[in-house]
Amino acid sequence: MFGRSRKGVVTARTAGELDAMEAAGRIVGRTLIAVRDAAVPGATTGDLDEVAEQLIREAGAIPSFKGYEGFPGSICSSVNEVVVHGIPGPDTVLRDGDLVSIDCGAILEGWHGDSAWSFGVGSLAPDVAALNDATREVLEEGMLAMLPGNRLTDVSHALEVATRRAEERHGVSLGIVDGFGGHGIGREMHEWPFLANEGKPGRGPRLQEGSVLAIEPMLVLGGETDTRTLSDDWTVVTVDGSPASHWEHTVAVTADGPRILTPRP
Template identity: 85%
Template sequence: MFGRSRTSVVTARTPGELDAMEEAGRIVGRALVAAREAAVPGATTADLDSLVDQLIRDAGAVPSFKGYEGFPGSICSSVNEVVVHGIPGPTTVLQEGDLVSVDCGAVLDGWHGDSAWTFGVGELDPQVALLNQATREVLAEGILAMTPGSRLTDVSHALETATRRAEQRLGVTLGIVDGFGGHGIGREMHEWPFLANEGKPGKGPRLQEGSVLAVEPMLVLGGETDTRTLTDDWTVVTVDGSPSSHWEHTVAVTADGPRVLTVRPTD
């Protein structure tokens, strides 16, 4: 999925290319805001998918998830124990207290943006709300590690240590989902390298000004747990039914600090 490379640095994009990626990313951000506003009790994940698909196309872009390796939706809609890659459908009806992750991408003029946002339908259980708060904060800390000269696993380590700090600060037990993580992005939605959400620092290719990664922590409530993929070959769920949260931004390394390319009007 992520391709291969023997280079010692993550590919740099020009300032103009970063601007183009941000245009795609802004469309994704607006789509996620619209999805959150539409995620009310009684709505289906198919409703969210149709809304996002239309918004992206009306903006002159193409939903990058639709048809990707056969995926049937324009969003991944992952509810409660679904970690990632949930397929939107008319039978998944949202209820008060659900934790919903919407992940979507758009390609505009050949450049990709990719972002995920997890939110509650109405009021969340307090422990689930803490899980979601922690995941959001972990993403923010991981992004801060994207500086010129850092190595790839410096970001992984920042995500891991931020998770453990969040556990202590918020008084909640968290698990890092094994085997999933972020990735390079640009002309393709998934590019080299794969970015793990935990690991020792100081390894992997170096980041340089213009390097772009999709940073996406995925955490579960209650500690480490196994996951399994359903028979649709896409939907990944926690085996024990633990709720999961997933936050993602497409981020560029710059001399002035990390630049989020998938900005949202609000979060």
């Protein structure tokens, strides 16, 4: 899925290639906004999928997820205890208080953008809102480690440290989901290397100007992180039913600091 390591640095993209990736990423950002606006009580995740596919295709892009290893949707729609890879459809009806995680990708002129966003339908319970705020903050803090000369696990470690800070700040227990994380991205949606959401610093390939990673913390409320995959072979849920939050940006290393290639209007 992620290929194999062939060298000790994460591939550098040219300035023009980064601009091309951002063009794809901007379509993803606009799509996430539209999907959030459509996520009202009574809507189905299938409705959200239709909104996403239409917007992506109208922009001249291709939904990255649709058909990827057989995945049937243009988005992953993960509600409440679903951590990742939820399949959109007519049977999942949104209710007030649901926490919805939408993962979305688009291909434009051969370049990929990939981003995820979690939000509430109506008002979230206070502890669930804290989980979601914390996950966003962990992404924002983890991105700051995308600096020339840093190593891959410096980003992993920054995400882990940010998670523990967020626990104290919000007064909740947070579990880091094992086995899932970020990845390289470019001409393929999933490229080497895999980026864990925790780990010791100073290990793995080195980052250089132009290196790009999709950074995506996934946190569970309550600290328990056991998951299982449903019979559809995609949907990953928490074993104890705890809610999960997932945030992601495609981020480039530049001399001026991290550059988000999937901005949201």
